[in-house]
Amino acid sequence: MAAYDSTDRAILDRLQSDGRIANVDLAEAVALSPSACLRRVRALEQDGLIAGYRAELDRARLGLDLTVFIELRVGEHSRETAARIEAVLTGIPEIVACHVVSGSADFLVEAAVANLAAYERLLIDQILAIPAIVDARSTFAIRTVKTRGPLPLAQLR
Amino acid sequence: MAAYDSTDRAILDRLQSDGRIANVDLAEAVALSPSACLRRVRALEQDGLIAGYRAELDRARLGLDLTVFIELRVGEHSRETAARIEAVLTGIPEIVACHVVSGSADFLVEAAVANLAAYERLLIDQILAIPAIVDARSTFAIRTVKTRGPLPLAQLR
DNA sequence: GGGGGCGGCGCAATATTATTGCGTGGGAGG
DNA sequence: CCTCCCACGCAATAATATTGCGCCGCCCCC
Numbered sequence: 001m002a003a004y005d006s007t008d009r010a011i012l013d014r015l016q017s018d019g020r021i022a023n024v025d026l027a028e029a030v031a032l033s034p035s036a037c038l039r040r041v042r043a044l045e046q047d048g049l050i051a052g053y054r055a056e057l058d059r060a061r062l063g064l065d066l067t068v069f070i071e072l073r074v075g076e077h078s079r080e081t082a083a084r085i086e087a088v089l090t091g092i093p094e095i096v097a098c099h100v101v102s103g104s105a106d107f108l109v110e111a112a113v114a115n116l117a118a119y120e121r122l123l124i125d126q127i128l129a130i131p132a133i134v135d136a137r138s139t140f141a142i143r144t145v146k147t148r149g150p151l152p153l154a155q156l157r
Numbered sequence: 158m159a160a161y162d163s164t165d166r167a168i169l170d171r172l173q174s175d176g177r178i179a180n181v182d183l184a185e186a187v188a189l190s191p192s193a194c195l196r197r198v199r200a201l202e203q204d205g206l207i208a209g210y211r212a213e214l215d216r217a218r219l220g221l222d223l224t225v226f227i228e229l230r231v232g233e234h235s236r237e238t239a240a241r242i243e244a245v246l247t248g249i250p251e252i253v254a255c256h257v258v259s260g261s262a263d264f265l266v267e268a269a270v271a272n273l274a275a276y277e278r279l280l281i282d283q284i285l286a287i288p289a290i291v292d293a294r295s296t297f298a299i300r301t302v303k304t305r306g307p308l309p310l311a312q313l314r
Numbered sequence: 315g316g317g318g319g320c321g322g323c324g325c326a327a328t329a330t331t332a333t334t335g336c337g338t339g340g341g342a343g344g
Numbered sequence: 345c346c347t348c349c350c351a352c353g354c355a356a357t358a359a360t361a362t363t364g365c366g367c368c369g370c371c372c373c374c
Contacts (some may be wrong), residue, residue: 012212012214014212015211015212016214017211018211018311019208019209019210020176020177022359022360022361023360023361024359024360032324033323033325034324034360034361034362035324035326035362036322036323038361039323047218047314048218049214049215049219051213051214051215052174052176052213053175053177053210053211053212054172054209054211054213054305055168055173055176055209056206056210056211056305057208057308058205058207059308062310062313063310063313064308064309064312064313069258086302089302090302090303093309094309095303095306096208096306096307096309097304097305097306098302098303098304098305099224099226099298099299099301100300100301101297101299103247103296103297105296107302108226108296108298113312114313118312122302139259139260139262139265140258140259140260141257141258141265142258144243144254144257145243145247145255145256145264146246146252146254147254148254149252149254150200150253151253151269152221152251152253153219154250155221155250155270155271156219156271179330179331179332180333181330181331181332189352189353190352190353191331191332192332192333192334192354192355193352193353195332195333196351197351229354249341
């Protein structure tokens with residue numbers, strides 16, 4: 001399957017903003033019968049277009065007040081070190097996102113921690129403990145204006 | 158309400174990884190009856206600890222292959238310009254996350270676009286069109302290793 | 315232009331799940 | 345030791361999801 005129409009778009013849009021909407025309501029919103037709607041949703045899931053469903057938690061209320069972006073530089077580049085670093089970074093719970101990036105840094109990671117002490121432990125004990133990493137530059141989120149908004153489906157043809 | 162026990166933790170953890178799990182199954186996973194479990198979930202929602210539910214879409218499959226992080230610098234700082242800038246940034250669909258940050262930049266935004274042409278339009282026509290913004294430095298995600306992983310609940314007391 | 319085949323739809327029956335009232339037990343505080 | 349209160353489980357009811365089925369419209373091939 002590879003073709004998606006405006007109804008699929010509408011379904012995705014809706015599910016992005018309310019991932020737990022009842023299928024009955026979703027169907028009504030996109031002007032389909034519940035059964036047809038459900039079949040489309042299942043197909044979108046099967047196709048991998050819908051990667052999953054997540055409850056979004058409030059970081060501040062959880063006590064994970066501090067969001068930090070950390071740019072990492074790697075000393076020697078090789079396929080093996082890259083893979084190993086990725087594996088380690090991925091396994092650190094505090095790291096909620098991680099990208100290989102262009103520019104002066106090699107990795108850009110986003111971490112959620114409780115406070116500066118936790119941040120220090122994360123950086124010193126976990127990240128800088130990775131041998132190949134030679135430099136880290138941290139940027140603190142003072143305030144989050146917008147978090148993981150819906151993807152801009154309207155921008156697609 | 159302000160106290161959360163390990164059962165709540167387990168519920169949140171589970172809902173983070175599967176936001177659409179049936180209450181029956183969630184209840185079994187956390188060793189509660191469905192009714193008790195549902196009541197806890199409702200309470201967590203009511204409390205705002207659960208901010209919402211989202212379907213997570215596959216950016217690549219959607220054709221939004223390009224993730225860009227853009228650091229913005231603001232010329233004159235004032236309460237009004239800050240508020241106005243935030244309002245504009247928030248309203249741009251391609252911008253999926255936006256933070257006020259420490260360091261050499263003032264804002265860090267994450268954008269999802271289809272390709273370089275779309276990126277250029279976003280940057281030139283929308284972001285740099287904001288008067289107070291004097292500089293933008295872009296970092297491209299070459300590959301995403303980990304996306305919006307679950308928050309590290311295990312790290313909380 | 316006229317079949318024929320196919321895909322997707324709605325309907326309806328059935329299975330699952332969510333939701334609410336109610337009675338009970340266990341722990342905290344007096 | 346007693347009492348109160350909270351959170352639980354149970355059970356009945358309401359809502360929702362799921363599947364089979366027949367139908368309709370579109371596209372392709374003749």
